[in-house]
Every structure is written in structure tokens, then in C-alpha cells.
Amino acid sequence: IWSISAWDVLNSVLPENDLGSRVLITTCISDVAKCCSTRPIDFIHQMEPLSKEESKTLFHEAKRPAENELLKMCGGMPLAILIAAGRKSAGLAEPEIRERRILSTSDQCSTSDGMRMLLRMSYDELPAPLKSCLVYLGVFPEYYTIKKDRLIRLWIAEGFFLGRHEENLWRTGESYFNELICRRLIQPVFGYEDGQAVGCVVHGVILDFIKTLSTEGNFATTSADMRSGLTPWYLIPRFSFDCCSKEDEAGKLLSVTLHLSSMRTLQVCGRAGWTTLLTYPKVRKGKPALRTFKFLRVLDVEDNGILRSHHLKGIGGLILLRYLGLRGAAIHELPGEIGKLEL
Template sequence: MKLLQMSYAALSLPLKSCLLYLSVFREDYAIKKDPLIRVWIAEGFIPRKDTEGRGQQTREESISLWETGERYFNELIMRRLIQPVFNYNDDQAVGCTVHGLILHFIKSSQGKFVTFGADLSSGLFPGSMHTVRRLSLDRYDDQDQDVTLASAAVHLWKVRSITVLGGIEGVASTRPALTVSGKIEGTSLLPSFKLIRVLDLEDSDSLRSRHLKGIQGLVLLRHLGVAGTAIDKLPEEIGELGQLETLDLRRTTKLSILPASIAKQKMLAHLLIDGHVKVPKKILKMQGFEEVSTIGVDSKSKLHSVIDLMDRSEQLRVLGVRL
């Protein structure tokens, strides 16, 4: 523990925040690198230039943020604070895991940097001495199963991020999904979280389109992850999220088309969908994308739209196309 304390003390303040955020995940949970960096950026852990009043970031600023995130990730690996996960294509880490000893150290050092479902289910609701900034709910934790966002919403009005850990990929879950609706069926809880920046509900089986009602009120939201959920439609009001940078809709098999109002967003940089989802042409005319995947191309006109997107988007780093 003394060695860990020395290593932790040597980290810069932003890198300390990036490391502490990893306590959101359970031991040996496979954390994908790219989504992690996107959340680090959305949380503000990676310093950025003040773009208020200037609209979109420049290409240089966007690349700098991403490169800084990758540098932080690689530094944590080199310091042996996280364990890299590789694929079979090259020697570049595509993710990481956190050893149990490291995780224990992070949680003991964080000073309530992250609040867990177990804290809420045990009755330790935040008082004047404890403001919940980040909430992690694990559907594979027995204590978290008793937690519903409805029961905790009154205590979470200052929360900045909510992360729900879903099932393990490739393994069928027998656990019930966490409850995200209100006390009355169909009630949305989103208006309760005015200050939220990261909302990651990936693989939350109980999530339905009606639960996104009122999402336009989350004016500070930067990261919306609803991959692997049962939503079949996005509200038109989603276009009013002026700060949204990441929209992750992968593996939403019931979703067939995106609302054209998304084209109103000036800050959207990462649009992650599956190839079967129809994308209105107005969206493909947006210029601030850094990553778009996967666009289904089934006609010459759609192909020309994708080529135009490549031509206009100076910041584009990743483009996925399904022919």
C-alpha cells in the first residue's frame, strides 16, 4: 500500500481523477479504452481550452483532447496501475482491467469520489457532509438490486454522472434489470438530474423510450450511452442538448431511425449506431464529427452523402460504413 501511495502521489491532478474514476467498475471488469476516454473528456478530467461562446472546438483542440486521453491511459498502464487488454490485430491495448488490490486502494483513497448502490441501499443517504457527484450501480451486485433511481432521485439532484454496469458480453443474465422509471409506470426521472454530464445506461434492459421524456432539460449533458437497451425511438427534443458530445446507440435493435433534430447539435463529435439505423441526410451534413459508426449505405445517394461527410469533416478520425 505504501508503494501504491507513492505511485498515486506522483500523478498529476487530472491523471488522479482519471484513475479514481475507474472505481466505478467492478474488479476485473473489461473496460474498453475508447468509451473510457470519451467519458474522461465529458467529465472534464482532461483539461480543455475554454470554448464557451466560440461554438465547436477546432480540429487541433479535438485531436489534442483525444491524444491527451490516450496518453493518460498509456501512462496508467506503464505505471502498472491498470492491466492492458489486447485484441488479435496488433499490440495496441484496446481496454484494461483493474486488479482487486488497486481497486481497493482507489476506493479507500477516493473520499467518496464515486458513490455506489450499496451505499444507498444500506441507508447511507447523503447529508450535508456527502454530496453525490458520481453514482455507480452494478446489476450483478446483490446490494445494488434493491436500489432504484426513483427511490434515490431526491438525494441525487447534484449528481454529475450515473453509470449502470449491465451484463457481461456473451453471458445470458438471469438478474433483473435496475429500475430506471419513477414510482408511476412511465414516469421519467431525467428532469431530476439537472447537473448531469454523463448518463451511461448501457445494457439496462428495463430502459424504454418513455424514460427519455424530459431529456431536453439536461442542458449540461455531454455523454449519453443507451447501447444495448430496448429503446425504439429517440425524442425529437434530443436536438436541444447543446452540450452533447457522445451519443452511443449501438445494439439498440428496436431503433430504426434517428430524428432529424440531432442535426441541431453543434457539439456532437461521436455518433455510434448500428448499420441498420437510418440516418437523415441533415445529420450527415454536420461538420463536427470525430467518429461516426456505423453508417448503412444502400444507395448511390447515401454513398455520396458519406463521401461528402468525409470531405467536409476536418476532425473525422473514425468512420464505419456498412455496404
């Protein structure tokens, strides 16, 4: 758990009884740990960094040869060791070890200079298309399980890599997905049938780093950014709704309407986000919401159970649209105007 507010949400649904159940919480933030342990019987176990030998063991378990300088740079932090092992797995030469302050044993969160440096090195070594694929993960909410097929389709739709045939594009997308797993930048989610990865999640520390890259490069903006007060003054190329209340979302959305008019990608990851679009000012004048976003090239509303056919009104006016993701949406009939779109 990364915040006190997240614990408050979780704690609100835990039953109060004397049945002897236990709740185990992990966090790297001391204030969160104290907030989770308010009763006399609660206990906080302070995790110590791995020893040098334990670090070597974990490094070897990732099937990578250990080197003392690289392990020293990891500072005993398991996530850092796995990322370093992922860099080794790609056959990369080790960076020159310069005199610098690396991970502190008491500071192992995303603000750690050493962790940021390791992530930055891992990112800088990626080819340009794979960099875009990685940063794109920042449009998904924290702890969100991202389906592999959906992610690859979105990468292709965004044009992050090129190919002459759809089959070649798909193979490239799969290779990039596997590369990110190999580098430990994403964590695979496995299926039940053949043991193959069917999706992924992004560790909170890595997601924080990705969002920093996204903000620096004006790559994408999420509704969570707006709720935290990071409303941009520039035009937004990609916008992602996460799952939150309509009331919370509407006020923030109305404050950035001018910035959304030229967005090229719109993604909805929660049930509440889509209906909030209906509060867009021009809709009140009788203009369909979608027609307002005339520069859209990618519209992804997969797994949005609240979406209905009438919400797609105006889609025929999106002449630049190249990708429409509707899997898992409660749509039983497509509007006739969808035939106006170019295949």
C-alpha cells in the same frame, strides 16, 4: 476470489459429476481457501513470498533496474514489485527509505500497510488530471472489462483534462491510459488484430485502494457501496449502478433519493440498474425519471441491452447534459425532444 460469497456464486453453477475435472482457485484470504476446499480430495497450496533472487528476476523481467531497498519494501509480493517497476518506468526518483514496517510475509492483502504505502506513493506522484482519471475507475464494478475508447470519452466528458481541439483531447486521453498501464495501475486487455490494448481491468487490491480515495474525496458512489451499508449523508456528484437484482437495488435507491437529485454523472454498468430508476418516487407522480436528475452532465448507459427508447423520456429537460453514451443499448429510435439539447 476475494470473498466467500463470491465462491458461493461460482460454486453454485459448477456441475457435480465424476468426470475428473479440476478447479483452480487463487485467493489471499485463508477463510476463502478453506471454504473452497471442503472435500477430502481437495488440496490447499500455501504460496510462499518470492525469494530475493526471484523478486529480482521478476523486477528485471519488467525491464527495470532492481535496487535492494525497493525490493525489500515490496516484501516478495509480485503485485507490489510490478507497481514499483511501474514507478521506475516513469523516471521517478526513488523515495527516501525510512524506518517503517513494510509488507508482512503473512499479510499480502489490501489491508497491508506496505502495499497501501506503495500505492499511496504511486498515486501521489501522478499529475492532478491523471489522479482524477485513476479514481474514476472506481465507478466500474470489480472484474469489469473497461473499454479504452469508452473510458477516454468519459474522461473527456468529465473535463479531467483540457484541450483546444477534440483530436488533442483524445491524444491526451490515450497517453494517460498508456501511462496507467506503464505504472502497472491497470492491466491491459488486448485485441485480436493488432495486439493493441483495447481495454483494461483493475486488480482487486488496487480497486480497493481507488474506492478508498473515492470515498475520502466524495468523488463517486456506487450501488455496491449502498448494499454494504455505506449510504452517504452528503450529496452525490457521481453515481454508478452495477449489475444486481432490481429488488435488491430498489430499497437502497429509495433510501438515498434526496442525495441523487443533484448528481452530475449517472452510469449504468448492468442490465438491472436502469429499470430500477423507474421506481424513483417522483416517477410515480408522472414525472419522467431523467427529468428528476436535472443537473446531469454525463449519462452513460453503454452496453445496456434492456434499455429502450421510452426510457429516454424527459431527456430534453437535461439542459446541462454534455455526454450521452448509448453504444450497445437496445435503442432503435431517439426521442424527438433530444433536439432540445445543446450540441
